[in-house]
Amino acid sequence: MEFKHVSVLLNESIEGLKINPQGIYVDCTLGGAGHSLEILKRLGPEGKLIGIDQDPAAIANAAEKLQGFAGQFYGIKRNFLQLSQVLQEMEIGLVDGFLFDLGVSSYQLDTPERGFSYMHDAELDMRMGPDQPTDAKELVNSLSEEELTSIIRKYGEDRWAKRIASFIVKERKIKPITTTGELVAIIKAAVPAGARREGPHPAKRTFQALRIAVNNELDILENTIKDAVAFLKPGGRICVITFHSLEDRIIKETFKKLAKPCTCPPAFPVCVCGKKSQIKIITSKPIEPSQEELSGNPRARSAKLRIAEKLNI
Template sequence: MEFHHVPVLLKETLELLAVKPDGIYVDCTLGGGGHSEAILKKLEAKGLLIGIDQDKDAINATSQRLAVYGSKFKAVHANYSQLARILAAHDVRGIDGVLFDLGVSSYQLDAGERGFSYMHDAPLDMRMDRSRNTSAKELVNCLSEEELARVIWEYGEERWAKRIAQFIIQKRKQAPIETTGQLVEVIKAAIPAGARREGPHPAKRTFQALRIAVNQELEVLKNTIEQAVHFLHPGGRIAIITFHSLEDRIVKEIFRKLARGCTCPPGFPVCVCGKEPVIDILTKKPVVASPLELKVNPRARSAKLRAAVKR
């Protein structure tokens, strides 16, 4: 399958990044390279874009497609949590912009064998980096009922988390749950019929939760945003596209903290911590897809874009 990617909120992202022709940019989630290619088109010979992805399929396919940009483009197979090491390896001390387009890519969803989608019956995998030891199959078959319920509730915000966890435990006592199809059937059995008739696919939230847990997505995001801001030159910009409320909340809170600076308790008459604001937030409210974009790319409906500029 071709690694094709329709970039979400492309025009808005480029405007907020304000790409400089000779700038150095990092796309922390290269994927199919849609955003990266748009940035590369704006770069002149001295410009550089480093594309990072933990999915080897993405790196291989997109490296070939973007090879026409020559030395302006470098692809790195790694998790973006390794940003500091990656920049050091390329002798880069500061950058002009950084982009995160989070979540699962269209290719990963459409490649049924990767186990990300509840619409395809496939091995229960969900690893973005297939060299990882732990897949969704291990979590589903090895976590305790309490841990399963916690993961499904915390990462999926699924109101039926406890019941789904109970049904998973009952099912796996008979035989291991090995495929996405088997898991979907368990989830459908666990959620009462009335609740299944409303809202999205009954397995959507549980699959999201397992994917986040397998890839440790939220922990990695929390630990990397401030690191990325640290490497920005003054006037450099950070843009982050999220696809669910958990990610968006993390981005909003970290941006607010970096824009506030002072961490003294509200009752203090004067600041004693001495912390200065690091960024100015460019998006008071998140940018969302236009009705026109939603017609062309329905997967953009849950996308939210936030951006900031370094002081």
């Protein structure tokens, strides 16, 4: 299957990076390589782009799509959690810009056998990288009812979390739940008919929750953003695109901590903790897709872009 992915907030994020043609840039979520291509187009012969992704399909697609940029583009199959190690291994000191386009790619959603989508019946998987030890099938069939409730409530923000978890546990006693179709049927049975008629697909929130849990998407975000900022040159930019409120909240709070790190009590006349601001927040409110973009790509509707710039400390 061809790797198709429509890059969200493309122009806004590229403009936000304030690209230096001789700079070094890192696309921490390579995906369909749309953002990477636009960065490379703006780089001169001395410029470099490192693309990181844990999905080998994304790395293979980028190698083909970006083959005209040999010597400037470097595709690395790793989780962005390992960002510091990647840069150290490549002997890169400081970087001019980082881009994060979080969440699942259109290719992953639209490839049934990856098991991300509640719209296709397939093996229940949801791993962004095939090397990951745990898939969604294992979580659904091994976690306790309390653990499932917690995951669906925390990562899916689903009001029916307890009821869905109860139905999952009841059904798996009869036989293991192995496909997306089986899980969707269980969720539909658990969610009352009235609630199913309103809002998004009844399985959307549970599938999001399981995907986040399988890929440990939220727990690694704060430290990864801090690592990226540590590698930024003064004046360098970090752009982060999120797709749901949980991600956006973490990015917003992490930027705030880095912009105003002082931990002194408000009553203190001067700062004594010695913690210095590392970034200036460029976007006081996140940038959202235009109506024009939404009409061409409805999946962009929940996207938010936040941008920060490294201070000269």
